[in-house]
Amino acid sequence: EIVLTQSPATLSLSPGERATLSCRASQSVSSYLAWYQQKPGQAPRLLIYDASNRATGIPARFSGSGSGTDFTLTISSLEPEDFAVYYCQQRSNWLFTFGPGTKVDIK
Amino acid sequence: QVQLQESGPGLVKPSETLSLTCAVSGYSISSGYYWGWIRQPPGKGLEWIGSIYHSGSTYYNPSLKSRVTISVDTSKNQFSLKLSSVTAADTAVYYCARAPGMTHFDYWGQGTLVTVSS
Numbered sequence: 001e002i003v004l005t006q007s008p009a010t011l012s013l014s015p016g017e018r019a020t021l022s023c024r025a026s027q028s029v030s031s032y033l034a035w036y037q038q039k040p041g042q043a044p045r046l047l048i049y050d051a052s053n054r055a056t057g058i059p060a061r062f063s064g065s066g067s068g069t070d071f072t073l074t075i076s077s078l079e080p081e082d083f084a085v086y087y088c089q090q091r092s093n094w095l096f097t098f099g100p101g102t103k104v105d106i107k
Numbered sequence: 108q109v110q111l112q113e114s115g116p117g118l119v120k121p122s123e124t125l126s127l128t129c130a131v132s133g134y135s136i137s138s139g140y141y142w143g144w145i146r147q148p149p150g151k152g153l154e155w156i157g158s159i160y161h162s163g164s165t166y167y168n169p170s171l172k173s174r175v176t177i178s179v180d181t182s183k184n185q186f187s188l189k190l191s192s193v194t195a196a197d198t199a200v201y202y203c204a205r206a207p208g209m210t211h212f213d214y215w216g217q218g219t220l221v222t223v224s225s
Contacts, residue, residue: 002171034211036153043215044153055213077221087153091210094166096143096155 002026002092012107021102023088032091035064035073038101039084047086048073073088078104082090094099109133111203111216118127119223121195125190129203129216130183137181144177144188147218154199158206159186162203164195166209193223 003026013019023033027082031051036044046055048064055098075082083106088099115127118173129142136142143158157167159177167175171190179186190197204212 032210036212043218044212045215046213049211049213087155087210089155094209095168096158098145098153098155099174100152 001095002029002090002097003089004090004097006088006099006102007088008102009100010103010105012052012105013078014107015078015080017078019073019078019104021075021086021104022068023071023073025069025090027092029090029092031067033064033066033071034052034089035062036087037049037082038087044087064086075104082099091102108134109205109214109216111205113201113203113216113219115219115221117220118223119193119221120225121194121223122192124157125188125197125201127188127203127219127221128185128202130185130186131205132184134205135181136179136184136186141209142186143204143206143212145202145204145212146197147202147216148196148199156190156201157187158209160209171172194222198223203213 005024007022033051035048040043052064063074085101085103087101110132119125144156157177159165174191178191191224200218202218204215
């Protein structure tokens with residue numbers, strides 16, 4: 001089973017700052033890496049799929065990069081609504097796993 | 108607009124079987140795509156339970172495989188989850204979602220909390 005590690009566990013930033021979230025896989029997942037945003041009491045929302053493709057309706061301030069084992073989600077300038085938990089997810093050998101999440105909170 | 112809605116008992120007794128259904132609207136399951144179940148224990152992260160293709164092919168999380176059955180009913184445009192021999196560790200919010208290409212989940216239901224308790 002491929003294990004995903006996310007860092008940092010918590011990121012404390014101010015609105016307008018740049019957020020850089022990391023997701024590392026225990027072995028290569030090619031580009032089958034997605035990112036989700038989850039706010040309290042809500043279902044996860046797809047942000048990025050196939051490592052770098054923004055989902056429908058996702059603002060351009062969200063971008064994804066990486067391949068193989070190292071991936072990054074960047075939020076170029078944090079808006080108040082961006083403070084949430086972010087999960088990465090991979091699919092390999094027809095199995096999915098999720099990372100433990102990174103909480104982005106207000107500094 | 109694709110919408111998914113989970114339904115089923117909110118309380119299940121230990122050792123019994125948890126049964127949930129996901130009704131899909133705005134898209135015909137028989138047209139294609141994979142569909143899946145994901146759960147989230149209170150205050151914890153996301154765990155994939157399993158997925159099904161519209162034709163009925165299934166894929167399960169190895170850690171749950173012995174207890175999970177996912178099925179699809181294209182005539183009702185819905186798919187279902189059964190999880191047997193539940194314990195308190197199975198208490199979670201259960202989500203259903205669409206998985207295009209079996210690579211990610213683009214549409215999610217709102218989730219339903221299932222508590223395992225006597």
